[in-house]
Amino acid sequence: MAGLDPVHRDFFAGGAGDERTVHANETAFDRLRLLPRVLRATGVPDPRLTLFGTVLPGPVLIAPTAFHRLAHPDGETATAHAARDTGTVMTVSMAATTPIEKIAGTGARLWFQLYPQPDRDFTAHLAGRAAAAGVTALVVTVDSPVFGRRERDLRNGFLDLPSGLACENLRDPVTGRVRDIVLDPSLGWDDVLRLRAVTRLPILVKGVLHPADAAEAVARGLDGVIVSNHGGRQLDGAVASIDALPAVAEAVRGRVPVLLDGGVRRGTDVVTALARGATAVLIGRPVIWGLAAGGRDGVATVLRRLHEDVVRVMALCGAATLAELTPDLLREVRP
Numbered sequence: 001m002a003g004l005d006p007v008h009r010d011f012f013a014g015g016a017g018d019e020r021t022v023h024a025n026e027t028a029f030d031r032l033r034l035l036p037r038v039l040r041a042t043g044v045p046d047p048r049l050t051l052f053g054t055v056l057p058g059p060v061l062i063a064p065t066a067f068h069r070l071a072h073p074d075g076e077t078a079t080a081h082a083a084r085d086t087g088t089v090m091t092v093s094m095a096a097t098t099p100i101e102k103i104a105g106t107g108a109r110l111w112f113q114l115y116p117q118p119d120r121d122f123t124a125h126l127a128g129r130a131a132a133a134g135v136t137a138l139v140v141t142v143d144s145p146v147f148g149r150r151e152r153d154l155r156n157g158f159l160d161l162p163s164g165l166a167c168e169n170l171r172d173p174v175t176g177r178v179r180d181i182v183l184d185p186s187l188g189w190d191d192v193l194r195l196r197a198v199t200r201l202p203i204l205v206k207g208v209l210h211p212a213d214a215a216e217a218v219a220r221g222l223d224g225v226i227v228s229n230h231g232g233r234q235l236d237g238a239v240a241s242i243d244a245l246p247a248v249a250e251a252v253r254g255r256v257p258v259l260l261d262g263g264v265r266r267g268t269d270v271v272t273a274l275a276r277g278a279t280a281v282l283i284g285r286p287v288i289w290g291l292a293a294g295g296r297d298g299v300a301t302v303l304r305r306l307h308e309d310v311v312r313v314m315a316l317c318g319a320a321t322l323a324e325l326t327p328d329l330l331r332e333v334r335p
């Protein structure tokens, strides 16, 4: 195995500023301890859930991450094969280095993430292209009016993909050239809602931390909320995802699914997030590390181990189903 180029490792691992939020996403779980129930005769727990009408084998999905071909030559195709092998959903990044049609050829369940582009026609084209390829939901990332200041990348001079790799889904249908991703500080709710007119797919907003924004998303008829600080890569100093979750779940009141990403590494983290009100979780970096270490099989191993761990932790907590993961199973302790 070639191993990751240290510059690319920094791109994947790193975050904004002092990486306080990167760190906080993981350490915030340390303050939350489980209060297990006993003698509940659960048998083997059932970790399945239904999301947008589809039964998934468990509550762990793949978060959108850019540039998989920097981690492994098979790139997003390998990740998608692993998603297919395990039955989970892969959220394909707008910054994928493989065309969505090729990723869809694996037969995996896919969602597609996008940043609405100032060129509205191109955004509509992209949503239509993803839908035509067979994705079953759109994820609109709303925490990126500008790029976070990623100091590792600045130090390393990592600015762009090496030649031979490109954001294949940004190919202009007319010119055939790959467009640059434009982050748009003028983006508003109306820009997200414009996607409603071009697709019947469920639309989730990703990157919500404030409960008022979650309430707004529901009020505007969006289909799901992803509590996320972009893995600490955007606003350094933003609250850890798991700490933003309770207020968001309270604001949403079960009207739409509330997903969470950021710092989820173990079955205990998954169970903690669900007990705090998440419907499901997504993982970002663990997928990249599995991909870099072993391609399709590496990602499948990460997904399978986490899945098995979730089932074990459910059993140890006395929970037969995900619905039994409730806030009474948690205690907050002093660090």
Ligand SMILES: Cc1cc2nc3c(=O)[nH]c(=O)nc-3n(C[C@H](O)[C@H](O)[C@H](O)COP(=O)(O)O)c2cc1C
Binding pocket: 011, 012, 013, 025, 063, 064, 065, 066, 093, 094, 095, 113, 141, 206, 228, 229, 230, 231, 232, 233, 261, 262, 263, 264, 282, 283, 284, 285, 286
């Ligand atoms: C290398 C990398 C690339 C990412 N690219 C995207 C992206 O293209 N679009 C997006 O919405 N989020 C992106 N994210 C954020 C992830 O979707 C997710 O929010 C985050 O990785 C979750 O935290 P975790 O890595 O601690 O699991 C990226 C994260 C990483 C680490």
Ligand SMILES: O=C(O)C(=O)c1ccccc1
Binding pocket: 066, 095, 181, 230, 233
């Ligand atoms: O790295 C990221 O977090 C990210 O979102 C991204 C988006 C577009 C291109 C490269 C990275």
